[in-house]
Amino acid sequence: MGIFSRLKTxxxxxxxxxxxxxxxxxxMLNQLLIDMSEQLIESKKAVALAIADEKKxxxxxxxxxxxxxxxxxxxxxxxxxxKDDLAKEALLRKQExxxxxxxxxxxxxxxxxxxxxxxxxxxxxxxxIDEAQRKKNLLVARAKRAEAQQKIQSTISSVSGNxxxxxxxxxxxxxxxxxxxxxxxxxxxxDFSSNASLDKRFEELxxxxxxxxxxxxxxxxxMKALPDKTE
Numbered sequence: 586m587g588i589f590s591r592l593k594t595x596x597x598x599x600x601x602x603x604x605x606x607x608x609x610x611x612x613m614l615n616q617l618l619i620d621m622s623e624q625l626i627e628s629k630k631a632v633a634l635a636i637a638d639e640k641k642x643x644x645x646x647x648x649x650x651x652x653x654x655x656x657x658x659x660x661x662x663x664x665x666x667x668k669d670d671l672a673k674e675a676l677l678r679k680q681e682x683x684x685x686x687x688x689x690x691x692x693x694x695x696x697x698x699x700x701x702x703x704x705x706x707x708x709x710x711x712x713x714i715d716e717a718q719r720k721k722n723l724l725v726a727r728a729k730r731a732e733a734q735q736k737i738q739s740t741i742s743s744v745s746g747n748x749x750x751x752x753x754x755x756x757x758x759x760x761x762x763x764x765x766x767x768x769x770x771x772x773x774x775x776d777f778s779s780n781a782s783l784d785k786r787f788e789e790l791x792x793x794x795x796x797x798x799x800x801x802x803x804x805x806x807x808m809k810a811l812p813d814k815t816e
Contacts, residue, residue, distance in 0.1 A: 610728035614721045621714045628710060632703045639700045642693035649686035653679050 660675035 611725045614724060618714070618718060618721060621717065625707075625710060625714055628707055632700070632707050635696070635700050635703055639693065639696040642689060642696050646686060646689040646693045649682050649689050653682035653686055656682060 656675045656679035660672045660679060663669070663672035663675055
């Protein structure tokens with residue numbers, strides 16, 4: 586149908602290029618629906634004009650038929666009045682209207698068929714637009730999900746291709762482990778040194794006491810061996 590050619594052009598002309606360049610699917614889908622709705626409005630106007638033409642042809646067809654009947658009535662009236670010449674003129678006029686009626690009827694019937702086809706096409710167009718409207722939200726959700734997945738995959742690929750930051754993180758973690766181990770070792774050595782120092786002090790003290798006892802015993806033994814001066 587010619588009245589729908591603009592919509593067909595809208596949906597086919599450069600639409601692939603528009604889709605490939607569309608960074609925001611939701612915006613693109615909304616715009617397409619707006620364009621479809623605008624074309625639907627224009628199509629309805631065209632169909633309305635076609636219907637108006639059909640009605641006009643129908644009225645004119647009925648008018649030609651009415652005129653034919655009127656001149657037939659006048660011819661009968663002339664015959665009744667005995668005026669055959671006038672009756673013949675009326676019949677010739679009736680024939681003109683009959684011929685016009687036949688042509689108008691053909692046009693009206695053809696226009697009626699065209700209008701019915703236009704109405705059916707318009708209903709199909711409306712259904713497709715309604716279906717597109719219902720699918721829009723689903724398509725938008727799918728587009729957002731795909732966009733999120735692409736971002737995740739891009740991040741994974743970036744991490745896989747460049748491990749500098751993660752390597753540095755691992756080295757820092759190892760350094761922290763080493764620092765903790767060194768701190769624990771230092772504390773252990775300090776505790777060990779402290780305990781060793783205390784043990785050494787007690788050992789020296791015990792050693793010191795033992796020497797004094799021995800020296801005292803030796804002195805007493807020595808003194809026993811000396812002659813008793815009191816004798």
